[in-house]
Amino acid sequence: MSIPAARETFRKFLVQKGIRVTKQRLTIFDAAFAQPEHFTAEQLLDIVRASVEGKVSRATVYRTLPIMTESALLREVDIGSGEKFYRPNREGSRSQVAQVVCVDCDRIFEISAPFMEWYGSTVSSKLNLTPISQRLQVSAHCNVFRETGTCPRRG
Amino acid sequence: MSIPAARETFRKFLVQKGIRVTKQRLTIFDAAFAQPEHFTAEQLLDIVRASVEGKVSRATVYRTLPIMTESALLREVDIGSGEKFYRPNREGSRSQVAQVVCVDCDRIFEISAPFMEWYGSTVSSKLNLTPISQRLQVSAHCNVFRETGTCPRRG
DNA sequence: CTGCCTGCAAACTCTTTGCACGAAT
DNA sequence: ATTCGTGCAAAGAGTTTGCAGGCAG
Numbered sequence: 001m002s003i004p005a006a007r008e009t010f011r012k013f014l015v016q017k018g019i020r021v022t023k024q025r026l027t028i029f030d031a032a033f034a035q036p037e038h039f040t041a042e043q044l045l046d047i048v049r050a051s052v053e054g055k056v057s058r059a060t061v062y063r064t065l066p067i068m069t070e071s072a073l074l075r076e077v078d079i080g081s082g083e084k085f086y087r088p089n090r091e092g093s094r095s096q097v098a099q100v101v102c103v104d105c106d107r108i109f110e111i112s113a114p115f116m117e118w119y120g121s122t123v124s125s126k127l128n129l130t131p132i133s134q135r136l137q138v139s140a141h142c143n144v145f146r147e148t149g150t151c152p153r154r155g
Numbered sequence: 156m157s158i159p160a161a162r163e164t165f166r167k168f169l170v171q172k173g174i175r176v177t178k179q180r181l182t183i184f185d186a187a188f189a190q191p192e193h194f195t196a197e198q199l200l201d202i203v204r205a206s207v208e209g210k211v212s213r214a215t216v217y218r219t220l221p222i223m224t225e226s227a228l229l230r231e232v233d234i235g236s237g238e239k240f241y242r243p244n245r246e247g248s249r250s251q252v253a254q255v256v257c258v259d260c261d262r263i264f265e266i267s268a269p270f271m272e273w274y275g276s277t278v279s280s281k282l283n284l285t286p287i288s289q290r291l292q293v294s295a296h297c298n299v300f301r302e303t304g305t306c307p308r309r310g
Numbered sequence: 311c312t313g314c315c316t317g318c319a320a321a322c323t324c325t326t327t328g329c330a331c332g333a334a335t
Numbered sequence: 336a337t338t339c340g341t342g343c344a345a346a347g348a349g350t351t352t353g354c355a356g357g358c359a360g
Contacts (some may be wrong), residue, residue, distance in 0.1 A: 007217055020334055020339060041325080050270065057342045080233040080290075082350095083324060100278055105286065111278055120293040123266055127315060129295035135235075136291045138275040140284035175314060175359055196350080217350060237325095237348060254315045315358075322351070333342075 001090050006033050006073055013071040024056050028064045032074055038085040038108045041065060087143055092108065098136035105142055105151040156195040156245050161188050161228055179211050183219045187229055193263050196220060232263065234292055253291035260297055260306040264275040 001009070005045035009028050014021050031048045039047070039053040045061045065086060068074040077085040079101050082105070085108065113136055145151040156164070165184050169176050173231040186203045187194070192203070213277045220241060223229040232240040234256050248256065253268040268291055275289035 022334070022340060024341070057340080059343080060341060064341085080235050098274075100276070100282060100284065102282075102284060109282055113274075116291075117255075119268075119291070120295075123253070123293055124183040124295045127255060127257075127264055128294070128298045129255065129257060130298055130301070132294040132296060133290065134276070134293040136271075136289070138278055138289040139287040140275075140279045140282070141281045141287060143285055146285070148312080177315065177359070179316070214318075214351080215316060218315085247335080312347095312360090313358105315343105316356085318354095319354085320354105323349090324347105326347070327345085329343090329345105330341105332339105334339080335339090 001073075003030065003033055005091075006088075007054065009072055010068070010073055013073075014067075019067065023054060024060050025064050025067070027051075027054070027056060028061055029068060029073075030063075031042050031068065032068060032086065033088045033090075035088060038077060038087045040085055042083075044086070078135070087138070100138045100140060101150070102142050103139055104145040156228075158185065158188055161243075161245075165223070165226055165228055169222075170229075174222065178209060179215050180219050180222070182206070182209070182211060182221060184228075187220075187223060187241065188243045188245075190243060193232060195238050195240055195241045197238075199241070234263065234271055235291070251289070253293065255293045255295060257297050257306070258294055259300040 003085050007026060007029060011021055011026070012031075014103065019025075028044070028048055028053065031051055032044055035044075035047070041058075041062055044065075045056070045058055048056045057092070065074070065076075069076045071147070074110055077091045077099060078084065079099060087110075092155040096113050096116040097110045098116065100109040100111060102109070115135050116134045117131075120131040125128060142151045161210050162181060162184060165188075166176055166181070169180065176204055180227050183199070183203055187199055190199075193305060196213075196217055198262075199220075200211070200213055201212045202218065215245060220229070220231075224231045224241070228244055229241050230244045232254060234240065242265075251271040252265045253271065255264040255266060256262075256280070257264070271289045275286040279286040288299075298307045
């Protein structure tokens with residue numbers, strides 16, 4: 001999905017939700033959706049501030065992230081590292097993805113893992129539960145880093 | 156594994172690591188290993204303090220938890236909720252377990268999921284990575300709670 | 311006796327919140 | 336004109352850390 005199209009979708013989402021369409025929200029959305037990789041709230045704040053379109057506060061960024069996540073144009077990724085990561089959901093896909101986190105280069109790879117949904121349902125039904133979501137994450141070392149002392153993803 | 160046996164194992168672990176065997180560390184270990192369910196650092200602090208064997212500070216509990224985790228007598232469970240959970244690893248098992256978290260009763264169920272290890276290896280090798288660990292977590296609603304408004308695990 | 315360990319409190323990180331002002335509808 | 340959104344700074348939760356005194360080896 002292109003950025004202008006995504007912005008339009010986001011705008012419609014806001015209107016339909018009865019949430020006001022403000023300059024800050026659109027600015028933050030643009031910056032977030034333009035990111036090629038995962039980013040944190042603080043990184044997004046820096047990016048937004050660097051792109052200077054009027055001031056945007058930390059609080060507003062933090063308040064906007066859940067809205068964008070709810071619109072499904074952004075996906076929240078929690079790898080259990082104290083801070084949350086976000087990433088644009090360009091395909092509009094709701095498909096299940098697993099994360100592979102390289103502890104050497106701090107990079108997060110995402111891999112489709114459709115069986116997660118099946119697993120969640122199977123396991124939940126045994127406990128008389130209704131699954132909401134599931135997440136699968138793998139931590140790993142970079143082989144190249146171990147051999148050469150430098151991670152190719154790092155520089 | 157019984158508590159005295161576990162304590163002895165922990166003591167040996169400390170000695171072998173060159174870490175001093177203090178009264179606080181053993182007290183904290185005993186309290187931790189006696190827990191039937193998951194617990195947080197703060198809960199453990201309360202438990203230790205209630206069991207009154209001399210004072211134990213918050214700092215020492217926080218400093219001891221990683222040591223116990225490294226000994227593998229305790230397992231760390233991060234469900235991405237801001238605080239970490241811990242649970243005794245009585246079976247000494249290193250087997251892979253998935254967590255099912257009920258968002259109604261906040262209970263954490265654990266289920267053996269050996270395929271996680273296979274999955275981690277498979278996915279990692281494709282990215283030229285060496286897997287360290289993997290985790291699989293399912294969030295779910297309690298069916299009984301939804302129907303009756305009360306979760307049986309809750310009271 | 312030496313150096314790691316403890317307890318205390320302050321620091322820290324990430325995120326949330328109360329309040330007065332400002333902007334969207 | 337309302338009412339919701341914003342920015343600021345302070346609060347909050349969970350965890351970590353610097354330092355002076357204490358105990359294990």
